[in-house]
């Protein structure tokens with residue numbers, strides 16, 4: 001499994017770059033009357049940054065419902081799962097076949113050149129509401145019959161597909177909103193110790209302490225972007241010009257363009273004691289070993305300082321990036337930098353990936369077009385999470 005994480009190290013797996021056959025013929029639910037009250041569906045997550053390389057939710061789909069593990073991806077819109085061609089196992093019981101199959105084809109390509117090709121189908125999803133009842137709306141998603149692994153192995157991981165939670169109209173959240181089931185708000189809480197939770201709807205959004213920033217129009221693609229940020233290390237400006245960032249839970253690691261990346265690397269190196277030695281390690285481009293093998297980031301975090309992103313779109317809107325939000329300790333007991341060179345990975349934006357969003361509730365509010373975050377433990381044992389009502 002370490003290999004999966006290492007392969008993912010080079011990619012931002014979740015970034016959608018294009019859908020070749022657009023989704024104009026997607027069955028529409030626009031005519032469904034909106035219910036007066038909407039609710040919140042919540043899901044436990046599994047997975048971690050290392051060694052799994054992604055966080056995933058179990059979605060129960062079909063009649064009768066079958067469980068599928070789907071990689072949570074706020075960096076792309078289309079939900080799809082691997083199906084047997086020509087889509088026999090994934091729409092059993094559904095009476096909503098494509099009226100004209102070729103119009104329902106899709107092909108989606110991700111920035112690392114991974115892709116999925118298939119047909120759009122509609123079937124019932126079982127969504128657990130917080131009041132312990134289920135709703136079973138019928139939602140449109142992709143039934144993929146041809147998946148190409150990216151240059152670096154993304155989409156090869158042990159999931160059944162991808163949960164597309166981006167801003168587009170094919171996104172599950174847009175569909176749930178159209179049907180009056182939940183508001184177009186989602187949030188996730190990814191734990192540093194693995195697992196966490198995901199929710200659709202706004203009931204779990206804390207009423208205070210959240211740092212909010214207006215969503216900006218991303219200059220490349222339809223990403224969730226809090227706009228431009230200035231980068232600080234240990235409260236000192238790193239002297240790089242403000243950089244546009246996007247939040248993407250489909251990316252394991254964080255990617256900065258070459259200039260801020262190099263600035264971070266030299267600032268970090270400058271602050272380290274002699275007890276840490278740079279080593280070459282296949283997991284990630286930059287790793288250090290200590291006098292003894294480390295067991296967790298918490299054994300070594302005192303050697304490192306926080307980074308900060310200060311956003312122009314919000315009043316005093318700062319995201320602190322603690323050492324555990326940019327470092328991993330791998331199976332060799334080395335500590336490695338989980339911020340990677342996005343220019344080298346041919347990314348056109350700076351990507352805040354899972355590693356940096358851990359142990360904060362991150363909220364994507366498409367109703368008020370704002371993004372928010374609030375720090376708190378996301379571990380399963382913290383059921384009474386400090387920020388939950």
Ligand SMILES: *[C@@H]1O[C@H](CO)[C@@H](O)[C@H](O)[C@H]1NC(C)=O
Pocket residue numbers: 037038039129131132133
């Ligand atoms: C739970 O909430 C939904 C939507 O608000 C409602 O339709 C349903 O009746 C509720 N179920 C229970 C058991 O209260």
Ligand SMILES: *[C@@H]1O[C@H](CO)[C@@H](O)[C@H](O)[C@H]1NC(C)=O
Pocket residue numbers: 063123124136137138
């Ligand atoms: C599946 O969804 C359709 C459309 O929303 C609904 O009419 C039907 O009752 C759902 N099926 C089940 C088993 O809940």
